[in-house]
Structures are given as C-alpha cells and as structure tokens.
Amino acid sequence: MKLATFNNGRVGRIEDDLMVELECGTTREYFERAGDVRETGERIAMSEVRLEAPIVPKKFFHTAGNFLDHHEELAAVDWSHPVHKGIVFFQNVDAIIGPDDAIVYPEGLTNEVDYELELAIIIGKQGRWFSAEEAVDHIAGYMVFNDITARDIQRREMESGVFSFSKAIETFCPIGPYIVTADEIDDAQNLAMELRVNGDVRQKGHTKQMRIDIPHLVAYHSPQGYSAGDIITTGTISGVAAVQPNPFDYYLRPGDQIEAEIEAVGILRNHVVRWSAAHDTEPYTMDLYAPTDS
Numbered sequence: 001m002k003l004a005t006f007n008n009g010r011v012g013r014i015e016d017d018l019m020v021e022l023e024c025g026t027t028r029e030y031f032e033r034a035g036d037v038r039e040t041g042e043r044i045a046m047s048e049v050r051l052e053a054p055i056v057p058k059k060f061f062h063t064a065g066n067f068l069d070h071h072e073e074l075a076a077v078d079w080s081h082p083v084h085k086g087i088v089f090f091q092n093v094d095a096i097i098g099p100d101d102a103i104v105y106p107e108g109l110t111n112e113v114d115y116e117l118e119l120a121i122i123i124g125k126q127g128r129w130f131s132a133e134e135a136v137d138h139i140a141g142y143m144v145f146n147d148i149t150a151r152d153i154q155r156r157e158m159e160s161g162v163f164s165f166s167k168a169i170e171t172f173c174p175i176g177p178y179i180v181t182a183d184e185i186d187d188a189q190n191l192a193m194e195l196r197v198n199g200d201v202r203q204k205g206h207t208k209q210m211r212i213d214i215p216h217l218v219a220y221h222s223p224q225g226y227s228a229g230d231i232i233t234t235g236t237i238s239g240v241a242a243v244q245p246n247p248f249d250y251y252l253r254p255g256d257q258i259e260a261e262i263e264a265v266g267i268l269r270n271h272v273v274r275w276s277a278a279h280d281t282e283p284y285t286m287d288l289y290a291p292t293d294s
Contacts, residue, residue: 006052091231141179
C-alpha cells in the first residue's frame with residue numbers, strides 16, 4: 001500500500017489513479033491504530049491531489065557513514081573528525097517538507113548546500129530493547145529522504161565531532177512522496193538508489209552496500225524507545241557534492257530541480273528557490289563563530 005498525506009492533511013491510500021481517503025487524522029495515527037482504519041467513502045482522482053509530507057514523527061533518528069562507498073569517499077574530505085559508521089543524531093521535524101515543496105536556499109548562512117539520498121524506515125509500533133531478529137516486526141514501511149546539508153556549517157560543527165544544525169535548517173528535510181508499506185517491498189536490502197539534479201545523475205548506489213543492515217540499525221536505536229510513526233534513516237550513498245574535485249560545480253543552487261529515487265519506494269521531487277521567494281525580509285545572517293568582545 002502507498003499511504004499518503006494530501007490536500008491539507010487528509011490521509012489516504014493510492015490505488016492506481018485514485019486516492020482512497022481514510023478515516024484518521026494523520027498517518028502517525030494510522031500506525032498507532034495498527035492500521036485499523038476505515039475508508040471515508042471518498043475517492044479522488046490523483047489529478048486533483050496535492051501530496052504533502054507523508055508523516056511527521058515524534059522522533060527522527062538520523063544515521064551517517066553507513067554506506068561503504070560513501071564511507072570510503074569521505075576519507076578524501078578534510079573533516080576534523082572521522083565519520084564512523086552508525087553515527088546517530090536527531091533530525092529537526094520542523095524542517096520537514098513534502099514532495100514538490102521548495103528547498104529555500106538560505107544564502108545568508110551558507111553557500112555550500114548539498115544533497116544526500118537516503119532510505120527512510122517507518123516504525124509501526126511502540127517498542128524498546130529488542131534484537132535485530134525482532135526488528136522486522138517493528139518496521140511498517142519505507143519512503144525516500146533527501147538529507148539536505150550545509151557543508152560549510154557542517155565542517156565547523158565537525159570540529160566538536162558532531163553535526164546537526166547543518167542538516168536541520170528549515171526546509172532541509174524533504175521526505176516522501178508517500179510511505180510504501182513493508183509488505184510491498186520484497187527485500188529492502190536489495191533496492192537501487194539514484195539522485196538526479198536537473199536530469200544529471202549525481203548519486204547512484206544500492207541498499208545492499210549498507211555496512212549496518214536495516215534490522216540491526218532498527219534494533220540499535222531501540223534502547224531509546226520507539227513510538228508508532230518514528231523515522232530512522234539509513235545514511236547516504238556515494239556521489240555527494242562535497243567529495244567532488246570541485247564541489248562548487250555540484251552544490252545546489254536556486255533553480256535546481258532534484259529527483260531522489262529509490263526502487264519500489266518512489267521518486268521524491270523538490271526544487272531550490274532563493275530566500276526572497278519564500279521571505280519578504282533580507283536573508284537571515286548570524287555567524288556564531290565570529291569573534292566577540294566577551
């Protein structure tokens with residue numbers, strides 16, 4: 001099933017060219033009720049549907065350094081600290097946007113905006129302290145995630161060995177286009193992944209390249225406790241702009257069109273706009289690293 005949020009927060013499932021509306025307030029509620037949700041009787045042509053971010057979780061677990069090829073190419077980047085496999089941090093859920101939404105380029109903060117295609121795992125029920133063998137019972141579905149990152153901010157964050165702000169700026173968390181339930185995916189560890197900018201392939205990889213597989217990744221987070229609808233990401237594949245010989249030839253710019261695709265999960269499309277397209281103020285600026293009088 002393709003579970004979606006659409007038209008100002010309504011919930012439905014996609015059947016061919018129709019959206020079948022479901023009687024629940026959010027997709028998170030759908031999982032909290034273990035899918036025990038009736039149809040409203042409303043069926044809407046997909047041509048009249050505006051898809052939105054599929055879900056807003058309570059917790060958004062973020063993973064870094066988990067794909068072998070990407071881990072190896074990171075060695076060429078002059079980070080102050082190594083990116084070890086399975087680095088975990090929380091994403092800002094207020095930064096979430098959906099399919100066809102705009103990524104707002106915050107030119108007052110950064111000029112090194114990068115892309116990172118990732119698989120997102122949806123947790124279907126509460127749970128904690130479980131094994132990798134038990135993890136499959138907690139996985140409800142999958143969707144596409146594009147981990148937009150301000151690399152210049154990230155380099156400064158990495159001086160302390162952690163990063164978060166660089167990935168959590170408003171609109172930097174595109175997800176979607178819908179949730180594909182786990183029963184629709186034969187093998188989530190066997191999916192092709194590709195990200196394109198203006199039609200040019202920038203990233204290409206495969207979920208079988210993960211250093212920590214999906215069940216172990218899900219089990220690893222379980223001591224922190226899960227709620228139904230929580231999200232875990234897998235880390236990205238190779239090909240990000242930051243590792244290119246001249247990253248500025250690849251960093252995102254206003255006007256860019258991005259397609260983030262995962263086999264059997266869907267294509268998440270977003271575009272980049274200038275600050276002025278979303279705000280009627282001058283670009284926000286603040287440099288916490290600048291010297292002060294104190």
